[in-house]
Amino acid sequence: MPPVIAITPGDPAGIGPEIALKAMIDPRVRGALRPILVADAALARWWIAHLALPLEVRPCPSVAAAAFAPGTVDVIEAAPFPLAGFAPATLRAENGRAILDWAGRAVELAQAGAIAAIVAAPQTQKAIEIAGIAFDGYPGFIALRTGTAPEDVFLMLANEERRIAHVTLHVGLRRALALIDRPRILRCLAATDDALRRLGIARPRIAVSGVNPHAGEGGLFGREEIETVVPAIAAAKAAGIGADGPFGADIMFLKPGYDGFVVMIHDQGHIPAKLTGFDRTAAFTIGTPVFFASVAHGSAYDIAGRGIADPSALIATLLAMSGVSGVV
Amino acid sequence: MTATRPLVVTMGDPAGIGGEIALMAWTRRDGATPPFAMLDDPARLEAIARRIGLAVPVAPITEVSDVARVFPRGLPVLPVSLAAAVEPGRPDPRNAPAVIEAIDRAIDLARTGKIAAMVTNPINKAVLYAAGFRHPGHTEYLADRAGLRTAPVMMLASPALRVVPVTIHLALREAVGALTTASIIHCGRVTAAALMRDFAIPLPVIAVAGLNPHAGEDGHLGREEIEIVAPAVAQLRAEGIAAHGPAPADTLFHARARAGYDAVLCMYHDQALIPLKTIDFDSGVNVTLGLPFVRTSPDHGTAYDIAGTGRANPASLIAAIALASTLGAHRLAAPALA
Numbered sequence: 005m006p007p008v009i010a011i012t013p014g015d016p017a018g019i020g021p022e023i024a025l026k027a028m029i030d031p032r033v034r035g036a037l038r039p040i041l042v043a044d045a046a047l048a049r050w051w052i053a054h055l056a057l058p059l060e061v062r063p064c065p066s067v068a069a070a071a072f073a074p075g076t077v078d079v080i081e082a083a084p085f086p087l088a089g090f091a092p093a094t095l096r097a098e099n100g101r102a103i104l105d106w107a108g109r110a111v112e113l114a115q116a117g118a119i120a121a122i123v124a125a126p127q128t129q130k131a132i133e134i135a136g137i138a139f140d141g142y143p144g145f146i147a148l149r150t151g152t153a154p155e156d157v158f159l160m161l162a163n164e165e166r167r168i169a170h171v172t173l174h175v176g177l178r179r180a181l182a183l184i185d186r187p188r189i190l191r192c193l194a195a196t197d198d199a200l201r202r203l204g205i206a207r208p209r210i211a212v213s214g215v216n217p218h219a220g221e222g223g224l225f226g227r228e229e230i231e232t233v234v235p236a237i238a239a240a241k242a243a244g245i246g247a248d249g250p251f252g253a254d255i256m257f258l259k260p261g262y263d264g265f266v267v268m269i270h271d272q273g274h275i276p277a278k279l280t281g282f283d284r285t286a287a288f289t290i291g292t293p294v295f296f297a298s299v300a301h302g303s304a305y306d307i308a309g310r311g312i313a314d315p316s317a318l319i320a321t322l323l324a325m326s327g328v329s330g331v332v
Numbered sequence: 333m334t335a336t337r338p339l340v341v342t343m344g345d346p347a348g349i350g351g352e353i354a355l356m357a358w359t360r361r362d363g364a365t366p367p368f369a370m371l372d373d374p375a376r377l378e379a380i381a382r383r384i385g386l387a388v389p390v391a392p393i394t395e396v397s398d399v400a401r402v403f404p405r406g407l408p409v410l411p412v413s414l415a416a417a418v419e420p421g422r423p424d425p426r427n428a429p430a431v432i433e434a435i436d437r438a439i440d441l442a443r444t445g446k447i448a449a450m451v452t453n454p455i456n457k458a459v460l461y462a463a464g465f466r467h468p469g470h471t472e473y474l475a476d477r478a479g480l481r482t483a484p485v486m487m488l489a490s491p492a493l494r495v496v497p498v499t500i501h502l503a504l505r506e507a508v509g510a511l512t513t514a515s516i517i518h519c520g521r522v523t524a525a526a527l528m529r530d531f532a533i534p535l536p537v538i539a540v541a542g543l544n545p546h547a548g549e550d551g552h553l554g555r556e557e558i559e560i561v562a563p564a565v566a567q568l569r570a571e572g573i574a575a576h577g578p579a580p581a582d583t584l585f586h587a588r589a590r591a592g593y594d595a596v597l598c599m600y601h602d603q604a605l606i607p608l609k610t611i612d613f614d615s616g617v618n619v620t621l622g623l624p625f626v627r628t629s630p631d632h633g634t635a636y637d638i639a640g641t642g643r644a645n646p647a648s649l650i651a652a653i654a655l656a657s658t659l660g661a662h663r664l665a666a667p668a669l670a
Contacts, residue, residue, distance in 0.1 A: 173545070174545055174546070174549075174553060175545070175553060176544045176545075176548070176553045176554025176555075176556075177504070177508055177543055177544050177545075177554055177556075178508055178554065179554070181504060181505050181508070215503075215504055216503045216504050216601075217500070217501055217502070217503075217504075217600075217601035217602065217605075218501075218601075220503070224501075225501055225502060225503045226503025226504060226505060226506070227503075228503075228504075228505075252602075252605075253602045253605075253606055254601075254602055254605035254606050254608070254609045254610075255609055255613075257606070257609075257610045258609070258610060258613050269504075269545075270545035270546075270582070271545060271581045271582055271602070271603055271606075272602055272606060274545075274581075274582035275581055275582050275584075275585060275603065275606045275607055275610075276606055276607075276610045277582075278582050278583060278585070278586055279585055279586055279607060279610055279611060280586060280587075
C-alpha cells in the first residue's frame, strides 16, 4: 500500500490551502501516496467552494477512517478553527495559531505511527508572531513536539539540483564556530543518511564540506578540519555512512555522484540552494523520529485566493517523501 | 594605436600546468583572441608541447612589439632561461629565480607602457620561499614592486558574477576577527574605481553581503552587520558610491538578484567563492584591483598532480587572457588617474 502522508495547509489565508488541495487531486500524487489533510473541515470546504474544485470534504476521526477515494479530501481536524471573519491574504492571530495546531496534530499522528510523513504548505511568520507564539522554524518546532533535543535536529534543503544539510543554522557566525564539534557533525551525518534512505536512496553518498577556505588546506587556514571534521567523517564511515571529505565548500557542489551534501554553516548551504531561485526547494527537518518537510516558498498573499498558485513544489516534495522520486 | 598593445603571460611555476595551458590557449585561438607572448623558456615550452602532443611553433622574440606579427603563426616567447631541467609535477627551487624574473619583466613591460596587461600563471609560494622570496604571495610582490602603499584587492570575475572577498585566505575564525569597517571601505573604494575605469561601468552598483546568516537579522544572529558592515556601507554611500547592504548572502546570487548590481563585496572566502564556482566552475578569473597596471590570473593553482599530462583545462587562463585584454583596453582609453 502507498504510504499515508499528511499535508498541513500552513497559513489558511495564504496559498497553502489552495496548493494542498490541488496537490491532493494530482494524479501523480494519488498514484504514489495516500494524502490526508490535517486542517479544519469547514476551512477546506470554504477553499473548495472559493476555487470551484471538484472535491468533497470527508472529516475523519482517525487516519483509519480515511477512505482515500477519488474526488474526496479526507480531513483530520485539530482545535476548532474560527471561520468568522476569515478572508484570504489577511493576517489574523487565529490563523497563526491554526498553522501550528495543525502541524502539531500531524506530528502526533506520525508519532503514533498512523502516517508515514508530513508535508507542510507555507506558513506566514507574521501570523504566528501576532498569535504570540515563539517560532523560529519547523526544525525547532518538531524537536519540541517530539521531545528531541534541539541539537539533534537539522535542516536539509532539497531541490532538483542538490540536497544540502546544515550542521549549524540560525546562529551568528561566531556562535556557529563554537557549536561545530565532532558529535554534532556526526549527528548531522547520521540524520542526513537516514533522510536520504527514507527518500529511497539505498546507499547514500554524502560529501562533507570544511569550515575554512579550501577545507583548511592541510591546516594552513584553520585546524577545525583536522581536529573536528576529519574525525567525524571517520566515525561516520565506521558507522556505515557513505561520507567523504572534507571538501572546500566552493568546489564541492559540482562534484558528481553525491546524493547529499553536508555543510557547516548556514550560508555555505543556503547560497548554493538558492542560486537557481528558491521556489522549488523543500526544507526537510531531519534527525527527529518524524519525517517532515515544508516547501521553502512563501504564502504569497499577493496571489492568495485567486486560484493561480502553482502547487509544483509541494507536489515534488510529496513525491520525494513517498520514496518514488529520487529527485527533490 | 593603443589598442595594439599586446599582453604577456608569465611562466609561473614551470613544474605546474602554466606552460601547457598557455600552449592550449594558443591552439584554441580565434579571430577574437588577443595576441599574447609568454615570458618563459622556449626550450621547455617545446618540450612540454611534444610531451602532450601539441603542434605549437614556439617563436622566440626579442621585442614585445613583435607579438602581433608573430602570434598568428606561432606562440611568441620572450625568453627567460631556466637553471634546471623541468620535470612536471616536481617543483625545483633552482628555477625560482627564473619564475621571479618572468614576473619582474612583466612588471617592467607594464610600467613602461609596452603591454596592455599581464596575465600571471600560478606559482608555488613554498618553492619561492625556499629560494629566498620574502613576500607573502604573488599579489603582494606585485604591489610592492609597483610601489603601492595600500593593499591591492582581489576580485573574482566570471561572465555571470563579480565577487570581492574582503577577507580571503584566513581561517573562518580569524576572518571574523579580521573584518573591519576600514577594510570593507577600502575594498569598496578600490572596487568602485576599478569598475569605472577598467570595466567601463560609469555608475557601478556594489552589493555588500552581511557576515552572519540573514545578515544578522537586526542583531539577533550577530552584531557585526550593525557594528562593522553597515557603517562601511554608509561611508561608501557618503563618498558617492552606490553601495547597498548589508544584504543576506543567500539571496544575493540568483539570476534576478545578480541583475541588480555590478559586484558583491563578500565578507569571507566561501561566501564569495561558492556562488562563483557553483555558477560557472571553469571560467572564473582572478583580477587584482588597485595596481597601476592590469593583472589577471587563472583561478586555480599549479595542479602538480596533473602537470605534464595534457589533462589540464585551459578555460580559466583563456578567460583571464580575454578579460586582461578588455580591461587593458579600457584602462588605456580611460582618462589618467592620479
